[in-house]
Amino acid sequence: MRIIVTTFLFLLFTSSVAFAHGECCLSRSLVEATTSDITTASNFGLSLQYEYTNMKTIRDGTSKISHNTVLDNVAAKWPTTSMEGKSFAIPTRMIMQKYTVLGTYSATERLQFLATVPYVINDMYMRHLMRSAMGMDMRMDMKMDTVEGLGDMTIMGLYKLYMDNPDSPTKKLTLGLGLKPPTGKNDEETASGSLVHAMMQPGTGSWDPLFLVNYLHTFSPVVFQANLLYHMTTEGDEGYEFGDKVSLDLIARYPLANYVSPGIELNGFYSDQDTDHDGRYSRPEESLLDNPDNTGITSLSVSPSLRVEIPKTGGSVDLKFQKPIYQHVRGTQQVADWSAMASVAWAF
Numbered sequence: 001m002r003i004i005v006t007t008f009l010f011l012l013f014t015s016s017v018a019f020a021h022g023e024c025c026l027s028r029s030l031v032e033a034t035t036s037d038i039t040t041a042s043n044f045g046l047s048l049q050y051e052y053t054n055m056k057t058i059r060d061g062t063s064k065i066s067h068n069t070v071l072d073n074v075a076a077k078w079p080t081t082s083m084e085g086k087s088f089a090i091p092t093r094m095i096m097q098k099y100t101v102l103g104t105y106s107a108t109e110r111l112q113f114l115a116t117v118p119y120v121i122n123d124m125y126m127r128h129l130m131r132s133a134m135g136m137d138m139r140m141d142m143k144m145d146t147v148e149g150l151g152d153m154t155i156m157g158l159y160k161l162y163m164d165n166p167d168s169p170t171k172k173l174t175l176g177l178g179l180k181p182p183t184g185k186n187d188e189e190t191a192s193g194s195l196v197h198a199m200m201q202p203g204t205g206s207w208d209p210l211f212l213v214n215y216l217h218t219f220s221p222v223v224f225q226a227n228l229l230y231h232m233t234t235e236g237d238e239g240y241e242f243g244d245k246v247s248l249d250l251i252a253r254y255p256l257a258n259y260v261s262p263g264i265e266l267n268g269f270y271s272d273q274d275t276d277h278d279g280r281y282s283r284p285e286e287s288l289l290d291n292p293d294n295t296g297i298t299s300l301s302v303s304p305s306l307r308v309e310i311p312k313t314g315g316s317v318d319l320k321f322q323k324p325i326y327q328h329v330r331g332t333q334q335v336a337d338w339s340a341m342a343s344v345a346w347a348f
């Protein structure tokens with residue numbers, strides 16, 4: 001039973017779908033972790049997860065806007081001729097991949113520690129609009145060099161404040177306090193020597209506290225959970241400060257058969273506007289992405305999931321698909337169209 005519960009916890013924990021810094025956060029895995037029964041795990045746990053996020057759509061507020069319309073609007077504001085010419089770049093597609101290793105350790109019946117270590121691979125395709133000094137316009141598509149590396153890890157302590165039954169709680173309240181140290185690089189540069197977009201960097205450069213509240217309630221056989229995570233961002237060492245992030249996840253899981261559990265989630269997410277204190281990442285005249293005015297989002301997503309336990313072992317496999325159903329952005333931003341996640345977990 002312990003093994004199953006632990007596995008269940010891991011699955012929840014590991015069924016994380018992450019977006020770019022803008023749309024979601026590195027601490028996303030923690031949300032998933034704490035929405036699981038991970039807090040009842042008795043020993044150690046380990047999991048490896050893979051996430052794939054596809055971003056293509058550009059939104060202006062809540063409306064979709066085509067890539068070329070964004071460029072048309074920029075071109076319309078430029079002077080017909082200018083001495084030095086003009087250029088403006090927008091993202092046309094971004095693919096974010098992330099591998100995360102997650103470990104948990106139960107210190108006491110009520111206190112548990114967890115840590116996540118991500119490795120990120122970010123690819124971006126962009127379209128450039130250029131106007132020559134003579135007033136000739138040209139559009140050109142290009143792919144940026146891949147940015148990859150260790151991301152920001154997270155460590156967190158989880159304390160079970162209330163359980164109706166310590167052995168197999170049907171009601172449980174958990175509080176979490178965590179820290180995200182800046183283990184990922186945030187000063188990756190392009191071939192031309194300028195800083196890569198802040199949102200595309202593997203790390204943020206900041207030490208951020210994390211606060212979490214999780215409530216689990218079982219209406220047998222369905223397990224419901226509500227998870228609230230507040231990621232209080234601080235200024236990074238390069239002067240860039242990502243906006244504070246709040247996520248609220250509502251989760252229902254239904255054990256259909258012995259080893260199979262489908263689930264459904266509603267994921268609410270809010271991210272405040274970024275601030276580029278020293279202006280090192282900002283080039284608002286030349287790039288849609290490098291402009292803190294185009295940061296901050298409110299979104300709502302739906303995520304069907306499926307967990308399959310490997311019989312007679314502490315192992316399990318989890319699959320999840322996340323589809324945003326509402327996105328409101330500040331300014332004009334590229335948003336996530338969908339994400340997919342797969343993970344393998346072991347409980348010991």
Ligand SMILES: [Cu+2]
Nearest residue numbers: 124126144197
């Ligand atoms: Cu780019």
